[in-house]
Amino acid sequence: MSFHTTSTSSSVVHSQQSSSYTYLLQESQQNPRWLNSTSLLKPSFIVTPKTQNEIQGVILCAKKHGLQVRVMSGGHDYEGLSFLCKNPFIILDLIEYRSSNIDIENETAWIQSGATIGEVYYNIAKKSNILGFPAGLCPSVGVGGHFSGGGIGTMMRKYGLAADNIIDASFVDANGRILNRKTMGEDVFWAIRGGGGSSFGVTSAWKVKLVRVPSLVTVFTIHKRLDQEGVKLVHNWQYIASKLPEGLFIRVLIQQIDGVDSQGNVKQAEVLFNSLFLGLKTDLISVMNTNFPELALKTEDCTEMSWIKSVLYLTGYQKGEPLEVLLDRKTQYKSNFKAKSDFVVEPMPESVFQGISERFLHQKLVFMIMDPLGGKMDEIDEYEIPFPHRKGNIYNIQYIVKWDSNEGSKEHLYWIQNLYKYMEAYVSNSPRAAYISYRDLDLGINQQGNYSSYRQAIMTWGSKYFKGNFQRLAKAKHQIDPNNFFTNEQSIPPLCC
Numbered sequence: 001m002s003f004h005t006t007s008t009s010s011s012v013v014h015s016q017q018s019s020s021y022t023y024l025l026q027e028s029q030q031n032p033r034w035l036n037s038t039s040l041l042k043p044s045f046i047v048t049p050k051t052q053n054e055i056q057g058v059i060l061c062a063k064k065h066g067l068q069v070r071v072m073s074g075g076h077d078y079e080g081l082s083f084l085c086k087n088p089f090i091i092l093d094l095i096e097y098r099s100s101n102i103d104i105e106n107e108t109a110w111i112q113s114g115a116t117i118g119e120v121y122y123n124i125a126k127k128s129n130i131l132g133f134p135a136g137l138c139p140s141v142g143v144g145g146h147f148s149g150g151g152i153g154t155m156m157r158k159y160g161l162a163a164d165n166i167i168d169a170s171f172v173d174a175n176g177r178i179l180n181r182k183t184m185g186e187d188v189f190w191a192i193r194g195g196g197g198s199s200f201g202v203t204s205a206w207k208v209k210l211v212r213v214p215s216l217v218t219v220f221t222i223h224k225r226l227d228q229e230g231v232k233l234v235h236n237w238q239y240i241a242s243k244l245p246e247g248l249f250i251r252v253l254i255q256q257i258d259g260v261d262s263q264g265n266v267k268q269a270e271v272l273f274n275s276l277f278l279g280l281k282t283d284l285i286s287v288m289n290t291n292f293p294e295l296a297l298k299t300e301d302c303t304e305m306s307w308i309k310s311v312l313y314l315t316g317y318q319k320g321e322p323l324e325v326l327l328d329r330k331t332q333y334k335s336n337f338k339a340k341s342d343f344v345v346e347p348m349p350e351s352v353f354q355g356i357s358e359r360f361l362h363q364k365l366v367f368m369i370m371d372p373l374g375g376k377m378d379e380i381d382e383y384e385i386p387f388p389h390r391k392g393n394i395y396n397i398q399y400i401v402k403w404d405s406n407e408g409s410k411e412h413l414y415w416i417q418n419l420y421k422y423m424e425a426y427v428s429n430s431p432r433a434a435y436i437s438y439r440d441l442d443l444g445i446n447q448q449g450n451y452s453s454y455r456q457a458i459m460t461w462g463s464k465y466f467k468g469n470f471q472r473l474a475k476a477k478h479q480i481d482p483n484n485f486f487t488n489e490q491s492i493p494p495l496c497c
Contacts, residue, residue, distance in 0.1 A: 074142020
């Protein structure tokens with residue numbers, strides 16, 4: 001293969017025979033359960049472009065040689081679709097295309113898709129202590145996948161999703177054209193902000209508007225057992241979390257970590273109330289006493305810090321660690337996992353959480369993360385961008401089960417599927433909604449050999465991720481990629497007219 005590039009080909013193209021190929025393939029995959037997959041092919045080449053012209057060249061070369069292209073920015077695709085394929089393919093790995101240009105005067109930034117969220121936060125904080133960006137918690141997640149899926153984060157109740165704050169983009173289509181918001185057109189620009197990162201082309205960079213943050217914010221984490229008291233607190237949280245002032249984000253994390261104590265007794269699941277408040281602790285205590293007195297939050301439970309320090313806190317870093325830990329592209333705790341998601345439209349009865357507690361006893365490492373919506377999320381129309389889960393949803397859920405590499409996966413996959421089935425009666429329905437960035441192939445996949453089946457896609461996974469926005473996404477796909485060059489098991493199919 002040859003590329004029209006100003007760099008030497010050895011620094012850009014990594015063949016299966018090279019040591020760099022193995023390193024890139026192993027280090028970039030954040031879910032190791034896909035490393036030894038025998039049912040899918042490994043890439044013919046991994047390409048690490050450093051310029052937009054090289055991205056253009058990769059696409060044209062792959063197209064010429066009949067190879068599919070899988071694009072990777074951080075390697076966090078839950079189902080491995082950015083680095084596995086059933087047909088001959090290459091990986092376009094954006095690890096070397098990762099700069100962030102912060103414009104403090106205009107409060108904007110141009111961010112290349114290979115950057116991680118942690119790198120973006122770090123670069124903003126190095127230039128300003130009053131500006132931030134409303135993206136996710138995990139610093140090693142790549143911007144390309146996160147932004148294109150919507151981008152849930154701790155400031156979404158105040159400022160919306162990451163994708164709600166994108167104002168321009170640089171994009172390379174299947175014909176190698178380099179486009180911006182104006183030249184790609186509003187339909188395609190709408191589609192790439194939440195419609196998933198693998199369907200339309202390669203969004204190489206994003207222009208975002210930064211947001212104001214206080215010089216000091218407040219954080220807290222309250223630990224409880226998921227016993228009768230803990231169940232009641234979680235039950236009550238459901239009624240207030242989406243109605244709190246928009247600057248207050250309280251998520252609930254139910255977890256079972258190493259479910260057996262030193263005496264061999266099964267430990268009860270734990271529940272954490274983990275919070276970011278865009279203000280001082282005195283104001284937070286007042287808000288909590290009025291809205292959620294049952295939690296009995298005290299001043300000594302709260303810590304004031306800069307917004308960038310709160311990023312480290314909420315990620316789980318220890319106090320005193322330097323900001324530079326945000327530049328580490330490796331996931332803190334890499335392990336095999338399977339995840340699923342839900343959206344909740346009305347509070348669940350206490351008995352549901354009792355049932356969850358009982359089910360968690362059967363796993364060593366399992367999490368249920370509940371992020372409150374409301375606030376700004378209620379104000380943005382469900383058709384504004386492809387992410388449709390707006391007013392009427394009170395929180396979303398992510399279920400995650402993890403296991404060691406020396407364990408088989410079958411038992412754990414069966415367990416999480418049963419948990420998902422148990423929750424069916426208590427979450428959204430018609431459709432049962434899901435979040436595209438927590439990709440789940442159990443919802444359905446495009447038919448083998450017929451990746452353009454719109455009807456099949458909308459009836460399985462399409463409406464769950466995108467609800468009434470799926471048809472517009474399919475039309476945007478036809479507009480920018482009518483021959484379906486960018487495709488995978490859950491890519492948007494093109495729909496004419």
